[in-house]
Amino acid sequence: MGDPESVRTRLRVLEAVTDSALRELDLDKVLEVLLWQVRDLFAVDTATVLLTDADGEHLVAKAASGLEEEVFQGVRVPVGVGFAGQVAQRREPVQITHVDESTVINPLLWQRGLRTLLGVPMVAQGDLTGVLHVGSTTARRFTDEEVELLQLVADRLAMAAHVHRARSERAAATMLQDSLLPSHLPAAEGWEMAARYVPGTDSGVGGDWYDVFELPDRRIGLVIGDVVGNGLPAAIVMGRLRSALRAYALEFADPAEVLGKLDRKASHFEARSMATVAYAVIDLATSRMELARAGHPPPALAVPGRATGFVDTELGPPIGYHLGVTGRRSTGVDLPPGALVTLYTDGLVERRGLDLDSRLEELRQVASSTAPEAACARIMAALVGDRPADDDIALLTIRHSPATDRS
Incomplete structure (x- = not known):
């Protein structure tokens, strides 16, 4: 917890999630920037954000670094099913060290050769907005501190997604209302x-x-x-x-x-x-x-x-x-x-x-x-x-x- 490398990592994560420049970016750019930083900070091969759909019953791949196919192919995961679905349902971190069809429902993950996955929930103002997960092609065990730091990133992304959705929905509702009156x-x-x-x-x-x-x-x-x-x-x-x-x-x-x-x-x-x-x-x-x-x-x-x-x-x-x-x-x-x-x-x-x-x-x-x-x-x-x-x-x-x- 107190070794120099751990302290440096914590400081870098805190700098990333509190960077004031992120406030000027739209959601897509915030996700792109932070996922790229997550791969570097946590020394992982993939980082993915899945956001809840309008009904809150599915997670939809919104952004990815290292496994962009998840977004390109429109990966959808039912809440409560598979690895990401369990993270969403429990609203707590989940870590698995065996990645195949028995633990995840998205074949892209085991086809990529991932051996370890860590997922954390994205929650803003009490609402589940999605799941952030990272993966490694080498066997490893994420420490409690790494879990805590990834949760900090997820919290920042959750608020960005929450604000974006609220603004988008209000604008869409206003346009719809105006068009129908x-x-x-x-x-x-x-x-x-x-x-x-x-x-x-x-x-x-x-x-x-x-x-x-x-x-x-x-x-x-x-x-x-x-x-x-x-x-x-x-x-x-x-x-x-x-x-x-x-x-x-x-x-x-x-x-x-x-x-x-x-x-x-x-x-x-x-x-x-x-x-x-x-x-x-x-x-x-x-x-x-x-x-x-x-x-x-x-x-x-x-x-x-x-x-x-x-x-x-x-x-x-x-x-x-x-x-x-x-x-x-x-x-x-x-x-x-x-x-x-x-x-x-x-x-x-x-x-x-x-x-x-x-x-x-x-x-x-x-x-x-x-x-x-x-x-x-x-x-x-x-x-x-x-x-x-x-x-x-x-x-x-x-x-x-x-x-x-x-x-």
């Missing part, structure tokens, strides 16, 4: 629309969405939804649900039936996902709205000459997990001239430390029968104001214009 709202004579979307400061971009689309026979479909979760996984599920709902909306006129089909699809193909959705169809010829809700808060309805209230409609279970097996029902609502419908996600009305009922009452009071753009501005000013939202907010308003506005 309507770039413009459809124009329909006698009807006005406006919308807002604001990502939450805590959750980042997630699974909230709104959608408006024209349907056959002079009808308009309106959707407001919220996928449980946040980040890229929630945004991906949101995109799939949005596309599926649009497809079902063309085939089925009843919003409840559309949500039933969506529930079946999500329960089967998005087995670990859940969402709340409100879907409405407005018949422009009759000015009547059919509405169905799947675990989503009720829209506010403001009609001239009446007190603003929330649409009284049956609340069905959320989408997913086969919760809607008993069927869903739609409710019909007349929208006379001047009527304003306000659909929203729970990020608008839910705030830490504030009573939900009082927030809903505040929404009811400000969601008056005005032009949709003015209504959105008033609602956001009253319920968001100068306090950043904890969760995503999606807001959609539509108004049946009074005849005087159309003259």
Whole structure:
């Protein structure tokens, strides 16, 4: 532990993992630089980093020095299986001195002639990001100090991978969200629309969405939804649900039936996902709205000459997990001239430390029968104001214009 060579090695490892120049490099370059240094510092023949995939069920070769074929051939190792899989599952160092098909599942390792392998887990902020392993073609036993030093390198790589993944996922989620939100709202004579979307400061971009689309026979479909979760996984599920709902909306006129089909699809193909959705169809010829809700808060309805209230409609279970097996029902609502419908996600009305009922009452009071753009501005000013939202907010308003506005 205290011999001069050991002290020099420790210092060189510490210098490598704390080099400030690494902060300026992207993940691929950080891996390349540190793996090359690992081979030199630990006098090994190979050094490889495998990162967890999106589901966390497999390790995928991301970078290698001395055995680049692992990356070129896209080596994948199930967590819990083989040498690297055991390192990942145990989250502790594993050393083996016999390398063949009985101890590893990647034939490249024994074909390379490796006789000894040492692997350590890469963990950042409690999350497994991958495995770092080194190999030697000569028989040797890695010392406890070498294991400890390799773990230091793995910890540095784990943080770099964690930061890279977080940034990449946030950027991808933002791009996906932007591409799926309507770039413009459809124009329909006698009807006005406006919308807002604001990502939450805590959750980042997630699974909230709104959608408006024209349907056959002079009808308009309106959707407001919220996928449980946040980040890229929630945004991906949101995109799939949005596309599926649009497809079902063309085939089925009843919003409840559309949500039933969506529930079946999500329960089967998005087995670990859940969402709340409100879907409405407005018949422009009759000015009547059919509405169905799947675990989503009720829209506010403001009609001239009446007190603003929330649409009284049956609340069905959320989408997913086969919760809607008993069927869903739609409710019909007349929208006379001047009527304003306000659909929203729970990020608008839910705030830490504030009573939900009082927030809903505040929404009811400000969601008056005005032009949709003015209504959105008033609602956001009253319920968001100068306090950043904890969760995503999606807001959609539509108004049946009074005849005087159309003259």
